[in-house]
Amino acid sequence: MTEEAEVKPLVRQSPPLSDKGLVRKQRLGRGGWIALSLAVLLVAAIGAVWWYNSGTEKIHYTTLPVTRGNITRAVTATGTVNPVLTIIVGSYVSGIIQELFCDYNTLVKAGQICAKIDPRPYKAVLDQYSGQLARDQAVLDKDRLNLMRYQGLVKQNSMARQQAEDQLYVVRQGEGTVKLDGGLAAGAALNLAYTDIVSPVEGIVVSRNVTQGQTVASSFQTPTLFLIATDLTKMQVDTNTSESDIGSIKEGNSATFTVDAYPGQIFNGKVSQVRQSPQTVQNVVTFDAVVSVDNKDLTLRPGMTASTRIISDQREDVIRVPNQALRFVPGGPSGTTPPPSAKTSGIESTHLWLLRDGIPTQIDIVPGLDDDNFTEITKGDLKPGDAVIVGEEHSSSSRSQRLPLPRF
Template structure:
């Protein structure tokens, strides 16, 4: 078993920001508000962006009018060039006049092409202005619940340098995860889907259960101590767990059923009068009558408190010596198996 601490968090948390700057005019969502995809949570004052849209529309209209004017000039230049080209055969006009008409015609064609490109540019500017106007509606990108609100009506949002965080939305609080840090010495014992038990201060007498869903490969190094993130998935249908709660976590890396276990302290106890012990097996002291009796055992799985033992003349209910009371030499603590 591996013991550690962790923090309860929603499985998916979405930061809702703003692409445009401005003053918050309306606020429709607060803490714990349930939201749907596309639901507007806040509105930035749209007047500057509506003005930009109107200006872009007017500029586009001017460009279209200019195109109509230059198309008419192109049509006249074409007629003039074709007429002079026919008259030059009869020497009614000079070649210079034909060349001049052709130049005017070519310039008119170029001007129409320029106008068409300008209209495309101004149409793009209008589309961009409309997009920015749409961004004044701050909408939820997911179904979920608002867990944090960082704005108030009248507050100025500045998106010039980085996207400001306006809301924090958890997609589903019935599915939580506990983010833990496991030392490099213990990470090798943990596997995906290992069972996990944990408690939180809000419910000290309740034991929550989950399973390991992720073992992240990226190490975290703090003051030369290396740990790895282990994520525990938890059902939270009763909504008892809140984001940010601190959890005391036990990851069960292996499990034995119907075995004999003893307190770990029993393996560390040795009477002062005991003879040196060189066996490869471990030894505990069993109280029979008023005398401590040594018993050799083989140890198995261990956690923070108990150790699995095999062999030896031990039975459930026997009293083991785990230590002597302060100030006494013969009186000891005798837990039962």
């Protein structure tokens, strides 16, 4: 035996596989790979979802409660406090102020003399016309006697009829002259009476525009000497209301105002008149809405500047929401995009977002009156205490749980 024959590897050989066994082994290997691939994909999907949720922003909603209260729409305007009736006292004649009997805050009665113009020039004119009237009246009386005598002689055929008729003409001419003189004398007497400046009403002097010794000229227009307020216990505020607000103001609307002299005091009044005459200053058109106010304590004085608030409409004890809630839109800047509106039975409706159980919920509502702070809700699934969304904040969180999506 050779040396090569003695060295034999001790290898155990398995019996050869048949063709069916080889195919079965190949099939089992392919199924395992498929199962392994599905498991890897499932793990990858779960990881992607976890990564997406953990990397998104967390949304914090800002809410305000639904309340029940009053809604008041008001118009603000500035105005001036004035007496209800102010009488301008002037002078009909010209001359020098000889005496003054009234001053500021003087209580006057109807017919009381407040000033006197030098009457001497007017008295001289009256004396002149009175003298002419007396002279012409005497001539007329004589002519009338002559006429009666001539008419008697004509009846006796002792005088010509033409002479009597001429005398009648002289009498009628004399009557005309007497009437003219009487008119001139009456005018002179009236001018003399106008030298007394009297108050036509009972009231108080709020302005005096003349001094003793001053010359008053009334040739072109009547000068204003005094302003007399008939009753300072009743005042009015003449407001300068813009043309965009005047349409909502009606007679009888309640109003409040303040004046600088009493900053802590609020005065109450009512709109007594909305005047049709426009006032244009530098192409700005305003209208006068007159607010009447009681001034029994004489607190208000003419000329004060008033900051007026006129209530044009009001609702009491209604459900209301803040105006920010009507401007909120999820996913966008609050207050920049108005909410969509629709028509429900002819009434314009819009939407609100409520936070219910931590989930934003959209509801349909019908808004009513608003006062720039709150809006009345006339129709909608709302009750006092509900939380309306007015804003949202986005904050990053690595492992925060994503909030539920809004439901409609």
